[in-house]
Amino acid sequence: MKRYRDIGLKLTPQRLAILEYLEGNETHPSAEDIYAEVSKKFPTMSLATVYNTLEALRQRGEVQELTIDPYKKRFDPDTGPHHHIICTGCGRIVDVHVYYELNVPADERKDFEISGNHVEFYGSCARCRKSGGDDTPEQIKERPLLQAAGRKSNERETRQS
């Protein structure tokens, strides 16, 4: 990830710590997750700083905001094109570095000009399949994260691209 100075941001210790935590991180942490970790090193730090920094980075294309988790935004330092699988049991997210050719035929495009795409896969991770979800966050225990109904992986739709 580029150094802050290169992208027009002042370099502060807090930002460095956030950057360091994010660098190569594949857990797709929420702002809270980042705060929990980074505030160990900077106990007086404010959650707002995390949000500020994330937003600054996002605007400069240095992190991407994932909307796949209905409970909160998750952040991904990998800004290259890739997709994700989310565990509907515990919310764990992993990367899928596969390229899919996804064309939208004109009659389905409704006059939109398409600039990008992102595939969300739903599934259940090894741990959740075994353990009955012991480490499942409370939130999810109460209201499990359901995938889009009917979106079975091998059901067929209208046509193939």
Next chain:
Amino acid sequence: MKRYRDIGLKLTPQRLAILEYLEGNETHPSAEDIYAEVSKKFPTMSLATVYNTLEALRQRGEVQELTIDPYKKRFDPDTGPHHHIICTGCGRIVDVHVYYELNVPADERKDFEISGNHVEFYGSCARCRKSGGDDTPEQIKERPLLQAAGRKSNERETRQS
């Protein structure tokens, strides 16, 4: 959409109105949108009723909750498998009824058992491309909905499925 009784829900005028509004609706409304409309007919109605009903329907697989809009949940009465394009200018969402074969190779699957998928396309609608986005919601004017960085539609990733 099935009648409430068939899915174990009491039929109330409020629910009927919500159902009616949702039936065949392709705008992917938020809870607030639904409330705005339905409360015209039932002025004493509470937003909570909308949320309750949506949640009840969701649990029974009668609507699906979309997480594509970072500002709020959007609801879709079409529970068959399909995908979406969201306008990064104004947040409008349209359906994409196309089937894509999306296999995740074992080495990218990280022990997940995949049960479904959903493709989010980002783009800009005809209206936004012309009008400079005059009808863009305040929210989005202030902080435009950015698509995942680098997720250009024709960039190539690791491999093709």
Next chain:
DNA sequence: TATTATGTTATAATGATTCTAAAGAAGCTT
């Protein structure tokens, strides 16, 4: 039509995120 389980309502509570205003620190400029 009485009973009972459910649904509705207003309102309070929650949780994630954003805003505010004051105090602090980076990065110049000298």
Next chain:
DNA sequence: AAGCTTCTTTAGAATCATTATAACATAATA
């Protein structure tokens, strides 16, 4: 290395979407 200016941090309040609560109302059913 001191001063300035501007950006950043901070604590805390504010906001917004969403969920919970508890009293009241009503649909389903016998």
